[in-house]
Amino acid sequence: MSQTPVARLQDVTKRIGGRTIIDRVSLEVYPGEVFGFLGPNGSGKTTTIRMMVGLMAMTSGDISIGGHSVKREYPKAASQVGAIVENPEMYKYLTGYQNLVHFARMNPSITRQRIDEVVKLVGLSGRIHDKVRKYSLGMRQRLGVAQAIMHRPKLLILDEPTNGLDPAGIRELRDYLRQLAQEEGTSVFVSSHLLSEMELMCDRVAILQKGQLIDIRSIRGETGTAAKEAGEALFEVDHPDAALGILQGQGSARIVDGLLQLTADRDLIAETNKRLVEAGIRVYGIRAKTKSLEDQFLEVTGGETVG
Numbered sequence: 554m555s556q557t558p559v560a561r562l563q564d565v566t567k568r569i570g571g572r573t574i575i576d577r578v579s580l581e582v583y584p585g586e587v588f589g590f591l592g593p594n595g596s597g598k599t600t601t602i603r604m605m606v607g608l609m610a611m612t613s614g615d616i617s618i619g620g621h622s623v624k625r626e627y628p629k630a631a632s633q634v635g636a637i638v639e640n641p642e643m644y645k646y647l648t649g650y651q652n653l654v655h656f657a658r659m660n661p662s663i664t665r666q667r668i669d670e671v672v673k674l675v676g677l678s679g680r681i682h683d684k685v686r687k688y689s690l691g692m693r694q695r696l697g698v699a700q701a702i703m704h705r706p707k708l709l710i711l712d713e714p715t716n717g718l719d720p721a722g723i724r725e726l727r728d729y730l731r732q733l734a735q736e737e738g739t740s741v742f743v744s745s746h747l748l749s750e751m752e753l754m755c756d757r758v759a760i761l762q763k764g765q766l767i768d769i770r771s772i773r774g775e776t777g778t779a780a781k782e783a784g785e786a787l788f789e790v791d792h793p794d795a796a797l798g799i800l801q802g803q804g805s806a807r808i809v810d811g812l813l814q815l816t817a818d819r820d821l822i823a824e825t826n827k828r829l830v831e832a833g834i835r836v837y838g839i840r841a842k843t844k845s846l847e848d849q850f851l852e853v854t855g856g857e858t859v860g
């Protein structure tokens with residue numbers, strides 16, 4: 554994508570007590586996309602998010618939000634983020650609306666009209682004047698999201714928002730996150746340890762394993778099936794070394810057992826083939842070893858059922 558990213562993580566690393574918890578994680582989140590951060594428990598999702606919102610310092614690397622470095626321009630970066638990292642603090646004896654008015658006081662730019670708008674967006678209009686103590690978990694969470702987006706952040710970060718929600722609650726969450734992305738152009742960064750939920754909610758998913766990012770994938774459609782997209786493509790060519798030279802800059806290209814191997818989706822396979830042929834390389838065969846997101850996630854989790 555050629556758009557300017559809303560969030561950019563560059564080689565983000567966190568070491569605690571000599572242990573590397575997050576290891577050179579790099580990724581970009583684009584305007585209006587719902588980006589999933591998928592990994593088994595303990596893989597480092599929360600730690601990464603804590604660094605993104607400035608709750609924890611990085612050991613090295615950098616994160617920018619809306620073009621502002623979290624390290625060097627924290628107030629500017631923070632103003633572009635809305636997040637629910639731990640359970641949102643809400644006053645249970647107040648109504649949902651009173652809670653929002655209370656939080657809006659801290660930011661004079663938030664008007665009553667804006668409050669009404671976010672209430673509608675998260676689907677709480679009918680119950681916003683009920684006391685929060687009467688709310689279900691899903692409703693409390695929606696109120697938390699309403700609070701987090703009142704100041705029109707470019708990026709909304711949600712850490713494991715589906716925890717404890719029933720399937721209907723998850724579907725609702727998916728619907729209003731999508732709406733948020735579409736109507737307000739807000740990008741959403743959402744973590745989960747459940748692949749099935751990520752497939753329902755996200756445009757792209759990054760898989761984190763033991764603090765390392767092992768893949769970033771697009772998800773096509775909302776049918777619950779992961780696109781069999783990027784994978785290893787093997788090119789059988791007459792001069793592998795020359796072919797590798799031609800593909801300089803195509804990050805993943807390497808030679809394996811005399812074959813030119815690279816990570817590519819269908820378009821990139823076609824494009825690579827064209828480049829090679831045009832450069833005078835003879836291509837005898839192309840094999841694509843695509844792995845579904847599910848295959849890959851099962852490898853990461855060792856086939857264990859997580860949940």
Ligand SMILES: Nc1ncnc2c1ncn2[C@@H]1O[C@H](COP(=O)(O)OP(=O)(O)OP(=O)(O)O)[C@@H](O)[C@H]1O
Pocket residue numbers: 569574592593594595596597598599600601746
């Ligand atoms: N302050 C800390 N000191 C030492 N180790 C930590 C600290 N914070 C996190 N860790 C370790 O870092 C690893 C990643 O933790 P993290 O909570 O980020 O994972 P997670 O993917 O969010 O998992 P979960 O879904 O279980 O919260 C874990 O092994 C955890 O024990």
